[in-house]
Amino acid sequence: MLSAGKKLRDLREQMGLTLRDVELSSTSLAEIRGIEEFVINPSRLSDIETKGVIPSIFRLYVLSVIYRADFTELLRLYGVDLSSTAADFAICRPGKTHRVEIAEAQGSVQLPTRLDPGFDLLRTTDLGRMIQKWGPIPMQYLQELAKKKFIYAYIGMDDLTMYPLLLPGSFIQVDEERSRVEEKKWRSELERPIYLVETRDGHVCCWCSVRRGEIVLQSHPLSPVPARILKHPQDAEVVGQVVGVAMRLGEWYAPEEREQQQNPEVDASEPKELRRR
Numbered sequence: 001m002l003s004a005g006k007k008l009r010d011l012r013e014q015m016g017l018t019l020r021d022v023e024l025s026s027t028s029l030a031e032i033r034g035i036e037e038f039v040i041n042p043s044r045l046s047d048i049e050t051k052g053v054i055p056s057i058f059r060l061y062v063l064s065v066i067y068r069a070d071f072t073e074l075l076r077l078y079g080v081d082l083s084s085t086a087a088d089f090a091i092c093r094p095g096k097t098h099r100v101e102i103a104e105a106q107g108s109v110q111l112p113t114r115l116d117p118g119f120d121l122l123r124t125t126d127l128g129r130m131i132q133k134w135g136p137i138p139m140q141y142l143q144e145l146a147k148k149k150f151i152y153a154y155i156g157m158d159d160l161t162m163y164p165l166l167l168p169g170s171f172i173q174v175d176e177e178r179s180r181v182e183e184k185k186w187r188s189e190l191e192r193p194i195y196l197v198e199t200r201d202g203h204v205c206c207w208c209s210v211r212r213g214e215i216v217l218q219s220h221p222l223s224p225v226p227a228r229i230l231k232h233p234q235d236a237e238v239v240g241q242v243v244g245v246a247m248r249l250g251e252w253y254a255p256e257e258r259e260q261q262q263n264p265e266v267d268a269s270e271p272k273e274l275r276r277r
Helices: 002-014 019-033 042-050 057-066 071-077 082-091 139-144 255-262
Strands: 098-100 108-115 131-138 150-154 171-175 195-199 202-211 214-218 228-231 236-246
Touching (some): 002 042, 002 071, 019 042, 019 057, 057 071, 150 236, 195 214, 202 236, 214 236
Antiparallel strands (some): 098 150, 108 131, 150 171, 171 236, 195 202, 195 236, 202 214, 214 228
16 A cells, blocks of 8 residues: 555645645645545645555545545555446346446446448447457447436345246346336247346336226246236336346356255255255
8 A cells, every 4th residue: 555655645746735735635625525534634635645555535535636646546545446336237237136326427438449341230240350450439428328317226126926938046127217018919039128127125027017096016927026016107117118228148157057056965855944944
């Protein structure tokens, strides 16, 4: 952390500020915002710069304001890279289906900027071989590409409602503008809209039908989850229609298999009732 402190000192010196200047500025901000933790006295700042002391989130924010530096960049000095948040989601696989709150993106991202002229949308293709050039695209520009309001959700590892059509652990994109359940005959299960529904017990991803103040939460025919009938909209509200999905096909395990992996000493052949005692 000494290198992080040195970089903070370099930023301060580039601004032509003394330790006392930082203290005065931080005190002013603390008074304006009513947050005493914003104050950075000279001795504490000196320890941060020269002794590897890690600043609190309050002080790191104040330093980003005073030094006109990006707060996320200062976090990166201490090993906290917010751009890795989505990748780090894999460390925890909650059992319940839930909405995923995505922070507003900043900075830029590397995206394909030129494709091979022979790229054919009608054919299955190795996209990696079709990319001729990568380039940085500002994230705010990508946000402008979103013409509709989408939210994102994660299908819990214990949520088998739409199995095997949608595997647990998948991420889904939901269009909130399509919150009205469509009622008609569908030629196949692939054509029938899937909805994200919020109930009193949490979220569920399923087929739906609405009738006489009730909503039927219909699971896939091969799923072990039974259909449910709830009052609509008192007990269940349609958030929107699923319009996109991202899922891994080779890394999902049935609940019993996951339990066996996490507890290898448990005999999988032993009845579940006995294993829980």
